[in-house]
Amino acid sequence: MIGRPIHELTEAYRRGETTPTAATETYLARIAKLDGELGAYLTVTREQALRAAADSDARYRAGKARGPLDGAPLAYKDVLCTRGVVTTCGSRMLEAFVPPYDATAIERLTAVGAVMLGKGNMDEFAMGSSTEHSAFKPTRNPWDLARVPGGSSGGPAAAVAASLAAGGLGTDTGGSIRQPAAFCGVVGLKPTYGRVSRYGLVAFGSSLDHIGPLARDVTDAALLLQAIAGADARDATCLPAPVPDYAATLAQGVKGLRLGLPDEYFIEGMDAEVERAVRAAVDVLRGLGAAVERISLPATPHALATYYVIAPAEASSNLARYDGVKYGLRVAGAKDLVEMSSRTRAAGFGAEVKRRIMLGTYVLSAGYYEAYYGRAQKVRTLVRRDFDAAFGRVDLIVAPVTPNVAFKHGEKEDPLAMYLNDIFAVPADMAGLPAISVPCGFSAAGLPIGLQFIGRALDEASVLRAAYAYEQATPWRERRPSLG
Amino acid sequence: METVIGLEVHAQLLTRSKMFCGCATTFGAVPNSQTCPVCQGMPGVLPVINRRAVEFGITTALALNCRVNPTCRFARKHYYYPDMPKNYQISQYEEPLAEDGSLEIDVDGVSRTIGIQRLHLEEDVGKLLHEGTLETAQASLVDYNRSGVPLMETVSKPDIRSPEEAAAYLKAFRAVLVFLGVSNGNMEEGSLRCDANVSLRPRGSRELGTKVEIKNMNSFRSVRLALEFEVRRQAEALAAGERIVQETRLWDADRGLTRAMRSKEYAHDYRYFPEPDLVPLTIDRAWVAGIRAGLPELPRQRRQRFVTQYGLPPYDAEVLTQSRALAEYFEAAVREFPQPKVVSNWVMSELLRVLPADDEQAIRNLPVTPGRLGGLLALIEDGTISGKIAKDVFEKMLRSGEDARTIVGREGLTQVADEAALGAVIDQVLAQSPKAVLDYKRGKTAAAKALVGQVMKATRGKANPGMVNRLLEEKLSKI
Secondary structure, three states: OOOOOHHHHHHHHHOOOOOHHHHHHHHHHHHHHHHHHHOOEEEEOHHHHHHHHHHHHHHHHOOOOOOOOOOOEEEEEOOEOEOOEOOOOOOHHHOOOOOOOOOHHHHHHHHOOOEEEEEEOOOHHHOOOOOOOOOOOOOOEOOEOOEOOOOOOHHHHHHHHOOOOOEEEEEEOOOOOHHHHHHHOOEEEEOOOOOEOOOOEOOOOOOOOEEEEEEOOHHHHHHHHHHHEOOOOOOOOOOOOOOOOHHHHHHHOOOOOEEEEEHHHOOOOOOHHHHHHHHHHHHHHHHOOOEEEEEOOOOHHHHHHHHHHHHHHHHHHHHHHOOOOOOOOOOOOOOOHHHHHHHHHHHHOOHHHHHHHHHHHHHOOOOOOHHHHHHHHHHHHHHHHHHHHHOOOOOEEEEEOOOOOOOEOOOOOOHHHHHHOOOOOHHHHHHOOOEEEEEEEEOOOOOEEEEEEEEOOOOHHHHHHHHHHHHHHOOHHHOOOOOO | OEEEEEEEEEEEOOOOEOOOOOOEOOOOOOOOOOOOOOOOOOOOOOOOOOHHHHHHHHHHHHHOOOEEOOEEOOEEEEOOOOOOOOOEEEEOOOOOOEEEEEEEEEEOOEEEEEEEEEEEEEEOOOEEEEOOOOOOOOOEEEEOOOOOOEEEEEEEOOOEOOHHHHHHHHHHHHHHHHHHOOOOOOOOOOOEEEEEEEEEEOOOOOOOOOOEEEEEEOOHHHHHHHHHHHHHHHHHHHHOOOOOOOOEEEEEOOOOEEEEOOHHHHOOOOOOEEOOOOOOEEOOHHHHHHHHHOOOOOHHHHHHHHHHHHOOOHHHHHHHOOOHHHHHHHHHHHHHOOOHHHHHHHHHHHHHHHOOOOOHHHHHOOOOOHHHHHHHHHHHHOOOOOHHHHHHHHHHHHHHOOOHHHHHHHHOOOOEOOHHHHHHHHHHHHHHOHHHHHHHHOOOOHHHHHHHHHHHHHOOOOEOHHHHHHHHHHHHHHO
16 A cells, blocks of 8 residues: 555555554655655654554544544654654754644644654755755655755655655745645645644744645645644634535536636746646646636746745744754853854854845845835735736636756755746745645656646635546556655 | 923733733743743744733723724834843834823823823743843843733823923823723832933924933832933033933933943844734724723822812822722722711821722722721711721721721720710819819910820720810819
């Protein structure tokens, strides 16, 4: 059952063909064998996983399984707090930080019986698009070890792709679920802002941070979202709207759905293979009965620049708490407070994090605030209005996730080149809209390509439904990387 | 020169839990015993607004005639200090809870209206503890119990014209808070803190002079002394042709002067921006209307009513309205014994001798309830006991919690007002005091006082003083 989606695995548990313990042991053995090379995990919670699996075994034996995720072995991005388990955020700063609380999303998955295999690697504080900015090690792309898995949720995405986990959770601030999902050939869903509680998600850009599933297929993404979505009294930005039954509407097809294809998502310099795959996917959707029309989202070209004002601004504030006083790293031997904090932050943060803290501090400074942060917020409003206007005409937007396939380690030394990778992913974060990446083919070199659907706020159901229709009509999900 | 002062007052709100988490707010608890991941600023945690704190803010805003904004917003204020766990404070900046109010003050019998610019909510910071001074201590410890306690900041307009007015403003403001029950207003415990902006300008000028911010004034007295010092300092500097430097100065109570903080200590760019973890707060009109309807009478209104309704001297009215509990006690006692000035005298002299005027809790729980005080005064009124005996009875009532009649009955304190019985006592006293009688006859009227004293002593204070005086005079005139 290794490498099968969660819904098939747990169905097998129910039929008694295998057990959560057997599956967990197999996954753990696979991690032990392959992760040295892959680098998907920062922490493997072996004992805890086996205990949780044994409890799950007992529930299946007693006919009291807690639903389709009971016994599912998962990888959680290391930005999500786990009670009693070190949560590093991929940073030296939090190398030894053990939270006394679980993130709400994790608490909810645990409550329905999910088994945590470990904590997935990531770019430090979720800042990056390649997982090369992890302070501990890079993660490799299972399809080509010389290439990056994308980021910042590269660890859990690679783990799912390489069958080192049946599914997982990532976070998406500027594409960090969808871009690695596209690079690794798995499904990645970023829900509506506020659909999933951010409590226990170590903040990067608070108004942009989203938690969402990384999954083997769309059905699993729907099941994972079902478990983690919904109101949470601990997050004031979490929406109280009821959570629909996502699995129930998955198979309704795309017949009659109006899909918008935005001109601004097909740009000069993008990978021809990516464009070809996306356009072919659109043809498939048309063939399935969807109506496709060209639309325009004119603010798109400004979204990325704006994102690199807002996200660093919030990051500079959110990361101010890492000062060596309370938890995490403290560099010893300082003669006073200022020196203690300065030396701690100098040693604890990597270059990319420092770059964004400086950028964010600058744009919030007196005299610059209006010119940068104030203006960026206005552009953000324009990005939202673009989507509002588009959703007056179409039900979903269909687009590429990235302009290119996975690149090689070290290929994008220039930060700006790296940032450009998220040009198609960032607008949905800025507008807080649900968006999914689903595999839509492979490049000639055998690297996965992702197809993106963006939906109206809180309409994850349509996003999932369209992705499911496309997935079921195409063979991509059956292909596996050749690893061990 | 004209003095221009504006005050910024921070008041801790008397909510049971903190501004953004569920931790308790009790003062003086074991360090860090009232903390959680939220008020310790741990990674990944989020603030949730305390509804009660907002309610207290609205209540105060309405009492100060402020406009409560239909929506307000929290913002992050950044600076690095280890008592502030996130290294930013969640406060309000461009969109405060309320704006444009006023507070009436009285100085030397003259009333003035001081404008209120804004009122907003924020969270308090923790406390650093170190041995000795910050400069010499080997290490510092942090107590986050206070971190996240709700604070209400109220900024006055620069309408205050003297240190006396500043002290009057602060007192009036504190009285409003205490009356509303939103803060205990305790400056020593730091639940009420005051900073001042002070400048001078030529009389008649519309423009403001360069302002200096004064911090670290921990009592009403320090506010007055610090401002008097600062006004003098600035006046002397200006007279000497110097320019005033815009700066923050600390009041040094021991040395009785203000001194400039090192620029490093306050030169902040706070980098305010809207708090993304909290959605803008929409204030429901009906909620505000409900709070307005439930607003108690404020100290000043009540003080004026005490003068007009009860005919009390302004001094009595001021003393009796120092707290809500005291004012309510007085009014309840007057309902029992409708002689306001008599009640006022008793409350001011006897009750306030044993209790501070602002100890609401103690006043409400006083064994001598307003009804019992009324009963005691009625016993004086109908001649059952003398005023002097009544004071002893009051003491006993405080200790035993019994009513006056029970104590008077049990201890046989009923006044002797029987002419025959008293006459006999007086005769006896006169017989035993020939020298006093002689003195009196020679015109030393003071000798009568000594004789009255002896009669009272002989009756253990129970004799009716009026009757003693009359009978004694009669008998002396016959000798």
